[in-house]
Amino acid sequence: MICYLLSPRGYCIGVKRAVDMVNQILQLYGSVYIIEDIIHNKLFINNLLQKGIIKVNSIDEVPDGSAVMFSAHGVSPDMANKAEERDITVIDSTCPVVKELQMKIQEKSDEGYSIIIIGNRAHQEVVALLGYIKNDNVYVVNSEMDIDLLPNLVNKKVMYFTQTSMYPGEIKPIIDALKLKIPNIESCNAFIQEPFKIAHNICQDTLERQASIRAVANKVDLLIVVGSEESSNALSLVSAGKDNGIKKVIRIDSKDELTNDIFEEVNNMAITSATSVDINIVNSIIDHIKSKEIFTIKEADDINSNEESESNIANNMPINAEQDLNKEPVLTDKNSNDNSLNNDINENNTGVSNENNS
Numbered sequence: 001m002i003c004y005l006l007s008p009r010g011y012c013i014g015v016k017r018a019v020d021m022v023n024q025i026l027q028l029y030g031s032v033y034i035i036e037d038i039i040h041n042k043l044f045i046n047n048l049l050q051k052g053i054i055k056v057n058s059i060d061e062v063p064d065g066s067a068v069m070f071s072a073h074g075v076s077p078d079m080a081n082k083a084e085e086r087d088i089t090v091i092d093s094t095c096p097v098v099k100e101l102q103m104k105i106q107e108k109s110d111e112g113y114s115i116i117i118i119g120n121r122a123h124q125e126v127v128a129l130l131g132y133i134k135n136d137n138v139y140v141v142n143s144e145m146d147i148d149l150l151p152n153l154v155n156k157k158v159m160y161f162t163q164t165s166m167y168p169g170e171i172k173p174i175i176d177a178l179k180l181k182i183p184n185i186e187s188c189n190a191f192i193q194e195p196f197k198i199a200h201n202i203c204q205d206t207l208e209r210q211a212s213i214r215a216v217a218n219k220v221d222l223l224i225v226v227g228s229e230e231s232s233n234a235l236s237l238v239s240a241g242k243d244n245g246i247k248k249v250i251r252i253d254s255k256d257e258l259t260n261d262i263f264e265e266v267n268n269m270a271i272t273s274a275t276s277v278d279i280n281i282v283n284s285i286i287d288h289i290k291s292k293e294i295f296t297i298k299e300a301d302d303i304n305s306n307e308e309s310e311s312n313i314a315n316n317m318p319i320n321a322e323q324d325l326n327k328e329p330v331l332t333d334k335n336s337n338d339n340s341l342n343n344d345i346n347e348n349n350t351g352v353s354n355e356n357n358s
Ligand code: SF4
Pocket: 012, 013, 014, 015, 072, 095, 096, 097, 098, 164, 165, 203, 204, 205, 206, 233, 275
């Protein structure tokens, strides 16, 4: 019996960047305010709350002279502007992939397009995206039923976008229904995801994790997804497992949730993680499974490379976002004589700004 370890697992590069930023800022300032969770991982946020992170409900509750960190999922321009007007140091950990999407949506809306966002309207990323559209010509859809409620947009300029963490198999029927109702609808980029043949804005790392599930689906009868229930990325991986016919798919936050009955009637299994999960947590779960001495642990890389063209996936990464992601965030103390905070931040395009230094 084999336990396949799927890749990639642990943090994606966008989350890793946000985690590095918060660790650096805690070292510098001792505390930092957040309004939304920086990343969608319960254990990580609980740990940060003990280390000096203070969670508030709005930017108005952040005291002057303190630091606030925006989440990897982005914030609306309104919130960013409010913070800029105050004596607050802003650390913006918005993932460059999300930033690219925000800019594209704003550009197309300004060009007169009606915008349709396929995603979860309560998710931070979607809430922030809506803030980039300065008119009412925007609609969020999450099911085929939502499409019936759209106004008549035939013969108008219309473009659809997708949240970065969706599962293509789930959004395909929505896109098909959109094309049926609005034949003139355009997609934002030309990338086509096999085998779904739809254009979308789902990020490269998410697609790779979904592809790795597809590659082992016919070899396993249990898939364990490590990730929080708040994580859209984790839920997409669960959908990918079910959609590809894996008999038992479970999502857990930590090894404490691994009960013996999970492994009953299982021959082979696979383990993956959402992009917001620390690799150490994933490793502790792998070690726990190893200690049961039921499964031979095996990396699934060989299977993945045969099943999915990685170059197809890589083509989906916006060029600017890819360049930004590969730069390391570097923060230094704003009160020190070393004036490199803003220089480093600006060079690295991590979005930290401080009105005192501007
Ligand atoms: S958009 Fe992709 S790379 Fe960026 S934080 Fe989300 S999952 Fe990670």
